[in-house]
Amino acid sequence: MNILEVSQITKHFSGLVALDNISFNVNKSEIVGLIGPNGAGKTTLFNIIAGSLKPTRGKISFDGKNITGLPTNRICRLGLARTFQIPKPFEDLTVLQNIEMAEMFGHATGEGKKRVGSPMEICEIVGLSPKNETLARILSASDKKRLEVARALATSPRILLLDEFAAGLSAQESEWASSFVKDMQRSFELSIIWIEHVMRILMKNVDRVFVLDHGVKIAEGTPKEVVNNAKVLQAYLGGSA
Ligand SMILES: Nc1ncnc2c1ncn2[C@@H]1O[C@H](COP(=O)(O)OP(=O)(O)O)[C@@H](O)[C@H]1O
Ligand SMILES: [Mg+2]
Numbered sequence: 001m002n003i004l005e006v007s008q009i010t011k012h013f014s015g016l017v018a019l020d021n022i023s024f025n026v027n028k029s030e031i032v033g034l035i036g037p038n039g040a041g042k043t044t045l046f047n048i049i050a051g052s053l054k055p056t057r058g059k060i061s062f063d064g065k066n067i068t069g070l071p072t073n074r075i076c077r078l079g080l081a082r083t084f085q086i087p088k089p090f091e092d093l094t095v096l097q098n099i100e101m102a103e104m105f106g107h108a109t110g111e112g113k114k115r116v117g118s119p120m121e122i123c124e125i126v127g128l129s130p131k132n133e134t135l136a137r138i139l140s141a142s143d144k145k146r147l148e149v150a151r152a153l154a155t156s157p158r159i160l161l162l163d164e165f166a167a168g169l170s171a172q173e174s175e176w177a178s179s180f181v182k183d184m185q186r187s188f189e190l191s192i193i194w195i196e197h198v199m200r201i202l203m204k205n206v207d208r209v210f211v212l213d214h215g216v217k218i219a220e221g222t223p224k225e226v227v228n229n230a231k232v233l234q235a236y237l238g239g240s241a
Pocket of ligand 2: 042043044085
């Protein structure tokens with residue numbers, strides 16, 4: 001059964017067509033990968049799904065409810081959370097305070113949502129408990145990524161949108177990120193849309209992949225189907241494929 005339905009989403013930025021008639025569904029408890037070269041429109045699509053941008057045309061349904069154009073906090077409270085490509089914590093709050101703020105923003109109960117845990121438990125889940133009193137501004141880049149996902153989990157999501165979660169992490173941290181996402185999905189029955197450039201990690205963890213290029217969906221299928229798709233190879237290799 002679908003939890004999210006993206007129908008014919010188009011987004012214009014003055015002259016630029018950032019997204020052109022994009023449709024896809026995400027099933028309950030499914031991990032879907034979203035890939036495409038830089039500038040393909042991936043983050044713009046997340047912004048539209050999460051409510052921080054309005055589409056020029058098209059509709060987003062979450063659990064059968066039309067959420068197109070609703071404000072971000074309403075969408076979050078329904079159970080849709082996202083992380084940012086560049087983490088956006090409150091720099092002058094501690095790790096724990098950041099997680100508490102996120103919990104308030106997401107109103108952890110209601111709407112059939114299951115609480116992932118208390119803020120302290122979430123610190124533990126993401127491996128930040130030794131740093132729960134540390135100010136966000138002095139965290140390392142990889143710890144900021146952990147805090148970013150902790151804040152998303154604190155809103156008790158049913159679907160999680162991850163924007164380049166493993167980007168900028170070391171090989172070892174990427175392995176952690178990879179098994180972490182899978183564990184989250186299983187433990188909390190999450191649906192996930194996962195944007196990632198680290199193909200090796202994405203491909204072994206997702207059920208299906210969608211590929212955007214210049215705002216157009218050029219392919220979808222299993223990871224194996226997609227990596228062998230001529231259009232996808234061409235988009236990534238710039239015509240030399
Ligand atoms: N707020 C905005 N105003 C104008 N152009 C934008 C805006 N956000 C994104 N774009 C443009 O839309 C295109 C898609 O960007 P983006 O969604 O960030 O791509 P991706 O995440 O796939 O790298 C790019 O050409 C980008 O410059
Ligand atoms: Mg992006």
